Amino acid sequence: LPTYTQAIRGSFFDFTAVAENPGQLTELARYIEDGLLLLNGGKIVSLQNWEEGQSQLSYPQAVIDYRGKLIVPGFVDTHIHYPQTEMIGAFGEQLLEWLQHYTFPVESQYHCPTHAANMSAFFLQQLLSNGTTTALVFGTVHPQSVDALFEAAHRLNMRLIAGKVMMDCNAPDYLTETPEQSYQQTRELIDRWHNRGRLSYALTPRFAPTSSPALLGKVRQLKAEFPDTWLHTHLSENPQEIEWVKSLFPDRSGYLDVYDHYQLTGRRSVFAHCVHLEDSEWDCLHDTDSAVAFCPTSNLFLGSGLFNLKRCWDRQVKMGIGTDVGAGTTFNMLKTLAEGYKVGQLQRYSLSACEAFYHATLGGAKALDLDSHIGNFLPGKEADFVVIDPAVSELQKMRQANSRDIGEKMFVLMTLGDDRNIASTWVNGQCVWQQNSVEKGEIA
Ligand code: GUN
Ligand code: ZN
Structure with missing residues (x-):
């Protein structure tokens, strides 16, 4: 069994290889609606379906639960x-x-x-x-x-x-x-x-x-x-x-x-x-x-x-x-x-x-000639990723609710989204930024 130090559950989207033309992109895209990402020492160990992956968990209670969020490479x-x-x-x-x-x-x-x-x-x-x-x-x-x-x-x-x-x-x-x-x-x-x-x-x-x-x-x-x-x-x-x-x-x-x-x-x-x-x-x-x-x-x-x-x-x-x-x-x-x-x-x-x-x-x-280090969730890659909340405003919630598939949801996200949608940011396997963790200033 692969050893890991962190386990993260959520929806994941990435590309498994570099594309030569835009026609290849849908095939190279990987969307795992309920996925499990394992990390060790700042690197990716694996990304699997939750169903397959959960049997490998040594400490199931320690899974970081980002269900409802979309996790993409940084x-x-x-x-x-x-x-x-x-x-x-x-x-x-x-x-x-x-x-x-x-x-x-x-x-x-x-x-x-x-x-x-x-x-x-x-x-x-x-x-x-x-x-x-x-x-x-x-x-x-x-x-x-x-x-x-x-x-x-x-x-x-x-x-x-x-x-x-x-x-x-x-x-x-x-x-x-x-x-x-x-x-x-x-x-x-x-x-x-x-x-x-x-x-x-x-x-x-x-x-x-x-x-x-x-x-x-x-x-x-x-x-x-x-x-x-x-x-x-x-x-x-x-x-x-x-x-x-x-x-x-x-x-x-x-x-x-x-x-x-x-x-x-x-x-x-x-x-x-x-x-x-x-x-x-x-x-x-x-x-x-x-x-x-x-x-x-x-x-x-x-x-x-x-x-x-x-x-x-x-x-x-x-x-x-x-x-x-x-x-x-x-x-x-x-x-x-x-x-x-x-x-x-x-x-x-x-x-x-x-x-x-x-x-x-x-x-x-x-x-940037960095694709052997970063850019997707393949094993061995550096664990840099972003946890996205797909709907943070009333307008986004309404529009996401009537979107039919992941392509449409991501298009709405990029069209209506901004920094409010960034729930947390991870660098080298560490959460380095979190929405709402920052003091909101003097306005109570
Ligand atoms: N070309 C040379 N310097 C600059 C710069 O600072 N910004 C942009 N946009 N173009 C440049
Ligand atoms: Zn510039």
Whole structure:
């Protein structure tokens, strides 16, 4: 009999393998209405039907009973900026002006380790209270910002990938560095944090416009010296941005070619947005096995454009969902999926709940090259999951009651759901967040 330390009963939904096309998703999906999940040492031992599993229970009275709840693998946020938490929802601008007016001033504050520590704690609580257990995160140019975030994530045992922004031009002096400084500070952070516990390091050049050829050369050197690190940047988000890149790098054939030229594409490279790619760029992403982060709330909020989900499948490019806070307007994956559906609607692509939850879990894990560790409930996977209450408001209760099957119920959940639906969040086999356990403040 398998040994276990925790047993959890509830309804479970996950995907048992990575999909090559959306047609495979319903077959790969697994829904166990009355299931039993066994854990040991932060890992999954098994997921079975309650009927089959209960005979293996050594302490049946100790089962954690989540009947009536839906338990899914922890959400994976493939693109987010932790320092932008405090300027989410800034009015009136598109990308380049938004960066100048709102983003850069806020990021300047992260030279202060105390501020960085306070905001790191706040940021991770926002992730967990929204059911997100893994994220690929931008810091600021200050190494202190990343030290603070990794320290906080390490205490929680989260699987997190992050990096210090690298930038040396076209940004205020207070946020730029020399290529040599950027190289040295990044190296020190890699030595300190990469592969420590569940933490990993991402080389994080902000985007091509804030990177000189010399800086990109340093990023290439770091990627060659530390080939198992990640590469995280922005690509083809906004038309003016793309024109600017073409004028800054006239020798390159396009935006992605800037990164590709410096050997920054690859299996652990994640490019946020990719809203306006050329055919040859889709080919390059596929051929290099690079991944993209689809950030629906951000693309709508900044008016950047509509990500092409269908083309992403057709071109066989790995994709995950990003909230892109603070251009994105929510930490919540359910709300982000709902906006993703609307982005699809505007292009006659119907994003089913099945597909949406795939992107938010195993698909995102695959995009981050973490699918051997997280993303579903297969034995040996790390026990990161979220317990969802499918109906927390009168409207949700009414609408769930008249939904016929799990597909419809999950679609209603993603369309009407938000952080109130996150009952609890588990990381590495520990419950790290619970609805209603937080003081509700002064209002009695
Ligand atoms: N491109 C370069 N920097 C940023 C950023 O901070 N947010 C977004 N959305 N796009 C960027
Ligand atoms: Zn971003």
